[in-house]
Amino acid sequence: xxxxxxxLLVMTCLGVHGSSSEVLQRNKRNWIIDSFEIDEGNxxxxxxxxxxIKVEKNLTQYKIRGPGVDEEPKGILQINEDTGEITVCKPxxxxxxxxxxxxxxxxxxxxxxxxxxxxxIEITIKDANDNPPIFDQITYxxxxxxxxxxxxxxxxxxxxxxxxSEAFKNISFSIVSVEPRPEQLEFFLQRSSQNTATISxxxxxxxxKAERYSLKLQAxxxxxxxxxxxxTVIIDIxxxxxxxxxxxxxxxxxxxxxxEKGVLVTRLQVTDEDTKxxxxxxxxxxxxxxxxxxFKITTDPETNEGLxxxxxxxxxxxxxxxxxxxxxxxxxxxxxxxxxxxxxxxxWEVIIVTGAAGSGTMVGGSSGFIVDATGKQGSxxxxxxxxxVDVNEPPDFKEKNKTAQLLxxxxxxxxxxxxxxxxxxxxxxxxxxxxxGEDPADWVTVDAETGRVTTSKIIDHESPHVKDSVxxxxxxxxxDGKPPATGTATLSIHxxxxxxHAPTLAVSTIDMCQSExxxxxxxxxxxxxxxxxxxPFNFKLHGEVEGKWRVDPEQGYTFYxxxxxxxxxxxxxxAVEVSDRQGNAAVHNLMVTVxxxxxxxxxxxxxxxxxATGSTLGAGTLMVIFFTLLLFLGMLxxxxxxxxxxxxxxxxxxxxxxxxxxxxxxxxxxxxxxxLPLNGSGNGEQTETKxxxxxxQQxxxxxxxxxxxxxxSENEDFQSIHAPLMxxxxxKRHWGSQPRxxxxxxxxxxxxxxxxxxxxxxxxxxxxxxxxxxxxxxxxQLDTDIINCY
Numbered sequence: 001x002x003x004x005x006x007x008l009l010v011m012t013c014l015g016v017h018g019s020s021s022e023v024l025q026r027n028k029r030n031w032i033i034d035s036f037e038i039d040e041g042n043x044x045x046x047x048x049x050x051x052x053i054k055v056e057k058n059l060t061q062y063k064i065r066g067p068g069v070d071e072e073p074k075g076i077l078q079i080n081e082d083t084g085e086i087t088v089c090k091p092x093x094x095x096x097x098x099x100x101x102x103x104x105x106x107x108x109x110x111x112x113x114x115x116x117x118x119x120x121i122e123i124t125i126k127d128a129n130d131n132p133p134i135f136d137q138i139t140y141x142x143x144x145x146x147x148x149x150x151x152x153x154x155x156x157x158x159x160x161x162x163x164x165s166e167a168f169k170n171i172s173f174s175i176v177s178v179e180p181r182p183e184q185l186e187f188f189l190q191r192s193s194q195n196t197a198t199i200s201x202x203x204x205x206x207x208x209k210a211e212r213y214s215l216k217l218q219a220x221x222x223x224x225x226x227x228x229x230x231x232t233v234i235i236d237i238x239x240x241x242x243x244x245x246x247x248x249x250x251x252x253x254x255x256x257x258x259x260e261k262g263v264l265v266t267r268l269q270v271t272d273e274d275t276k277x278x279x280x281x282x283x284x285x286x287x288x289x290x291x292x293x294x295f296k297i298t299t300d301p302e303t304n305e306g307l308x309x310x311x312x313x314x315x316x317x318x319x320x321x322x323x324x325x326x327x328x329x330x331x332x333x334x335x336x337x338x339x340x341x342x343x344x345x346x347x348w349e350v351i352i353v354t355g356a357a358g359s360g361t362m363v364g365g366s367s368g369f370i371v372d373a374t375g376k377q378g379s380x381x382x383x384x385x386x387x388x389v390d391v392n393e394p395p396d397f398k399e400k401n402k403t404a405q406l407l408x409x410x411x412x413x414x415x416x417x418x419x420x421x422x423x424x425x426x427x428x429x430x431x432x433x434x435x436x437g438e439d440p441a442d443w444v445t446v447d448a449e450t451g452r453v454t455t456s457k458i459i460d461h462e463s464p465h466v467k468d469s470v471x472x473x474x475x476x477x478x479x480d481g482k483p484p485a486t487g488t489a490t491l492s493i494h495x496x497x498x499x500x501h502a503p504t505l506a507v508s509t510i511d512m513c514q515s516e517x518x519x520x521x522x523x524x525x526x527x528x529x530x531x532x533x534x535x536p537f538n539f540k541l542h543g544e545v546e547g548k549w550r551v552d553p554e555q556g557y558t559f560y561x562x563x564x565x566x567x568x569x570x571x572x573x574x575a576v577e578v579s580d581r582q583g584n585a586a587v588h589n590l591m592v593t594v595x596x597x598x599x600x601x602x603x604x605x606x607x608x609x610x611x612a613t614g615s616t617l618g619a620g621t622l623m624v625i626f627f628t629l630l631l632f633l634g635m636l637x638x639x640x641x642x643x644x645x646x647x648x649x650x651x652x653x654x655x656x657x658x659x660x661x662x663x664x665x666x667x668x669x670x671x672x673x674x675x676l677p678l679n680g681s682g683n684g685e686q687t688e689t690k691x692x693x694x695x696x697q698q699x700x701x702x703x704x705x706x707x708x709x710x711x712x713s714e715n716e717d718f719q720s721i722h723a724p725l726m727x728x729x730x731x732k733r734h735w736g737s738q739p740r741x742x743x744x745x746x747x748x749x750x751x752x753x754x755x756x757x758x759x760x761x762x763x764x765x766x767x768x769x770x771x772x773x774x775x776x777x778x779x780x781q782l783d784t785d786i787i788n789c790y
Contacts, residue, residue: 034121036086040094041128050077050086050123066102068123073097077123079104094127095162129223131162133171133195135231142233146207146240146280147335150347154187156198159219159229168223173197176216176230184339186348187215199233202348204337207239207275241280241330242337243273247306247382254308257389258316265295265386268306270328276304279331288325295324295386308384316390317426326382392481395421395432397489404453407496408461412454416444419451419489421477430479437474437488441465444473444491451475453491461497462528469495469530499533502586503578510561510590511605513597514569520552520560521605523590525578533582542575542587549574561592569594 036051061081068076077100079086100123107113135157142155161169173189185203192198199215213235220228252266274280285297285306296311306326314322334355341349397419404416423430434451436444441463445456453475465471470492477487506524513519527534539551539559548567551559561574572592579585595607 035124036121037124037126038088038092039126039128040092041126041130042088042091046091047078047087047089050088052083052085061107063105063107064102065105066100067097068092068100069102076100077102092125094125095131095164097125099124127163127165127168129163129165129168129221129225129227131168132227133159133161133219133221133229135159135217135219135229138231140231140233141236143236143238144205145238146205146242147337148205149337149352150202150204150350151200154199154201154235155233156192156196157217157231157233158196159231160195161221163221163223168221169194170222171195171219172222174218174220175199176218178216179214180210182213183209187213189217199235203339203342204350205237205240206242206337207237208242208273210237211239212236239275239278239280240335241274241332242335243280244334244380245270245272245283245304245328245330246380247326247328250382250384251305253387254384255387255389256310256314257391259313259391259393261310261313263310265308265310266384267300268297268308268326268328268382268384270304270306272304272330274330282331283328284331286327286329288327290324294322297326314386314388315424316388317424320388320390322386322388324384324386326384328380328382390425392430392479392483392485393424394485395477395479395487396424397421397477397487400489401492402489403492403494405494405496406455406459408459408498409500410455410459412456412458414455416453416455416493417491418453419475419477419491421451421487421489423479425481430481432477432479432487435476435478437476439473441471443471444493446475451477459493459495461495461530462501466495469497471495497530497533499529499580499582499584501528501533502584503527503535503537503580504586505576505578505588505590508589508591509593511593511595511607512561512563513605514567514594515597516565518565519563521563521592522558522560523576524558527580529580533580533584535580537581538579538585540577540579542577545574551576561590563592563594567594569596 034051038050042048062079062084063081064077064079064086065071067073069078073092073096076088076090076092077086078089102121102123104121136159137157140155140157144152144154148154157173159171159173161171163169171194173191175187175189178187182203183206185201185205187199187201189197189199197217215233215235217231217233218228219230220226248269248271250266250268252264254266256263256265268285270283272281272283281304282301283299283304283306285299287295287297287308292312294310294312294314295308297306297308299305300307306328308326334353336353338351339348340351343349398421399419402417402419406414406416419434421432421434423432433448434446435448436446441457441459443455443457443459444453446453453473459471460466461469463471473491473493475489475491477489479485503525504527506526510521510523512521525535525537525539527537535557536555537557538555540554541549541551548564550562550564552562553559570593572594574590574592575587576590577585577587593607595605597605
C-alpha cells in the first residue's frame with residue numbers, strides 16, 4: 001500500500017528559550033491528506049492492516065475520530081497512536097456505507113496538547129457480489145382450469161439482488177425441476193423484466209394424469225462468483241369436463257297411480273369419469289316429449305342420479321302409457337385436448353374439441369351416441385315408459401264453488417242451489433250420492449239423488465256462525481268404489497239482514513249521585529241488526545217521570561239520563577223506550593240507585609252500601625230456612641226401622657205433568673226406614689247403608705206433590721234457580737229407582753236452588769212481599785217433599 005510521508009518543518013530560534021506553546025505556534029504547518037480502500041468482499045482474518053502514516057520527527061502521537069471509529073458504524077477502524085498504522089477490525093457492508101471521512105489529531109507527547117494542525121483522510125468501500133437473488137415468495141401457488149389452452153400465462157415470479165453494482169444485479173431465471181414429470185405438457189419461462197419472469201406451458205393439461213405440478217425455479221446473478229436463490233411454484237389443475245356423462249340403467253318400474261303428484265317415478269344411473277363433486281362431474285338432465293309439463297327431473301347431489309318425479313297428476317283415462325326422453329349433460333361445456341406434434345420452437349400442434357355443456361357431437365341412430373375427442377361412445381339419451389295405474393277417482397263437481405242469496409227469517413224449504421257432479425272413471429260402473437258436509441248451524445239439507453240444497457230451519461243473520469253476512473256449507477259427492485272416493489263443493493250463502501232485533505240498553509243498572517242540582521248518567525244503546533236498521537235511535541221515558549227524570553238528547557247512539565233534584569235517594573225503576581230508524585221499538589227496565597257520592601269523586605258514583613243493605617233481608621231469610629232445615633234433618637236418626645213387604649202396583653203417569661194440589665201428609669204403608677245423614681258421617685267417612693224400597697204409592701204421591709214447583713218455576717223471575725229445578729224435573733221421572741242415590745242428589749240440588757233463590761232475592765230491588773213469601777214457602781215445601789219421598 002502506498003505510504004505518503006508527512007514532513008513537519010520546525011523552525012527553532014537559537015538562543016531563545018520560550019514556552020512549549022510558543023514553539024508549537026512557530027511549527028504550525030498543513031497536514032497532507034491520505035486515502036485508503038476497504039474491499040467489502042475481503043476474506044482476510046480480522047483485524048488486518050489497512051495502511052501506515054509516517055512522520056519525520058517524533059514530536060506527535062495520533063488519534064482517529066469519525067464514522068467507523070467513534071461514530072456509527074462504530075468499531076470498524078482503529079489506529080496505532082505511536083506508529084500511525086490503521087487496522088480494519090470487522091467487515092463493512094457496501095450497500096449501507098460507500099465511504100468514510102475521518103479526522104486524525106496530532107498530539108504533543110510531552111504535554112498531551114493537541115496541535116491545531118489537523119489531518120483529513122478518506123476511506124472508500126469497494127462493492128463485492130455478496131448478496132444472492134431472493135424471490136419475493138418462497139412458495140407460489142396457483143390454480144388453473146384443465147381447459148386452459150397452451151401459451152396462456154400461468155403465474156409471474158419476481159426476484160431481487162441487494163448488490164449495488166449493475167453487473168451483480170442482473171438476474172437469470174430457470175426451471176430446475178418439475179414433479180411429476182409431464183407427458184403431453186412442457187412448462188417454460190419467459191423473462192418479463194430485469195427481475196421478473198412468467199411461467200407458461202406447451203401442450204395439454206390433463207387432470208386425470210396429474211392434479212398438481214410442483215416446479216422448482218432458480219434466480220442467478222452475474223457476479224465473478226455467481227450467487228443464486230430458489231423458490232417453489234405449485235400449480236393445481238382444476239378438473240375440466242373432458243369426459244361425457246353416460247346413462248347406464250334405469251332403476252324402478254316407472255309405474256304411477258293416477259291422481260298422484262310429487263312422487264318418484266324412477267331413478268336414472270349415470271357414470272362420469274371426471275372428478276366427483278366438480279362441475280365437470282355433476283349431471284344435468286332434461287326432459288323431451290313432455291308437452292304438458294307433467295314431469296320434473298332433478299339431480300341427486302350425492303349419487304349424480306336423475307330423479308324423475310310426477311309434477312302434475314296423471315289421468316288414466318287420458319292415456320295409460322306415456323313415453324318421454326331424458327338427455328343428460330354437465331354443468332360446464334365439454335372440452336378435450338390432444339397433442340398431435342411437438343416442435344422445438346413456438347407452441348405445439350394440438351387438437352381441441354369443445355361443445356355446449358357436454359352435449360358433444362351427436363351421431364348414430366335413435367339411441368343418440370356421443371363421440372368425444374378420443375372416440376369413446378356412450379348413450380346420452382334414455383327413453384322412459386311411464387305406466388299410469390287406474391284408481392277410483394272422486395266424483396268431480398261441475399262447479400266446485402257456488403253462491404246463493406237469501407233473506408233471513410224466511411221459512412224453511414227455501415231452494416239455495418243444486419250441485420251436479422260426474423264420475424271421471426269412465427271404465428267403472430260406480431254410482432254416487434250427495435251428502436251434507438260442513439253445516440255448523442244445521443240450517444240446510446241436501447238431496448242425496450239430485451244435489452239440491454234447501455233450508456231446513458230459519459236462518460238468522462246475527463248467528464255467530466255467520467261471518468261478514470256469509471254462511472258457508474260444504475257438499476260431498478261420495479261414490480261406492482273400493483275404497484269410496486269423495487268430491488267436495490262449497491256453497492256460500494249471502495244472508496240479507498232484516499230489522500228483527502229491537503235496540504237494547506248496554507246496561508240495566510246504574511248509580512247516580514244525590515245533589516241539589518240535576519245530575520246525569522250516560523247510557524249506550526246497542527242493536528244487533530246492521531245498517532240501515534241501526535241508529536241513530538230515538539229515546540223516550542214512560543211513567544210518572546215529569547219533573548223527575550228526562551233523557552237528553554232524545555235521538556242518537558247514547559243518551560244522558562238526567563235526574564232532577566226532586567228525586568230522593570233509593571232504588572228507582574224506569575221504563576225506557578228505544579226505537580231504531582225503522583221504528584222497531586222496545587221498552588226496557590232501567591234500575592237506578594241514587595245515593596250520596598263522596599265529595600272527592602262526585603263524577604264516579606258508587607252505591608254499594610245501599611245494595612248491600614237491600615240484600616240483607618234475603619240473606620237473613622236464607623239463614624232462617626237453612627237452620628230450620630238442619631233442625632228437621634237432625635231428628636231423622638230418632639226414627640226406627642220398620643219392615644214391610646213392598647206391594648207392586650202399576651201407576652199411570654200424566655205425560656202433560658199438570659199441577660196436582662196434594663200434600664205428603666197422607667199416611668202411607670209401613671216400610672223399613674234407614675236414617676240418611678245429609679252430608680255423611682261426622683268423621684268424613686261414608687255411612688254404610690242398606691238397600692231399601694219406598695212404596696210405589698209414596699213415590700207417586702211425592703212426584704205429584706212436587707209438580708207445582710217443577711213446572712211453575714220456569715219464568716224469567718227465577719232464572720237464577722232454573723238449572724237446579726230442571727235437574728230435579730229429570731230426577732222425578734226416575735224417583736222410584738235407586739232411592740238412596742236420588743235422595744243425596746235431590747238434597748244437593750235443593751241447596752243449589754236455595755242459593756240461587758237467595759242470590760236472586762238480594763239482586764231484585766223491586767221484589768214484592770208476595771214473591772218473598774212464595775220463595776220461603778217454596779223452600780219449606782221442597783224440604784218436606786224430599787224427606788217424605790224416602
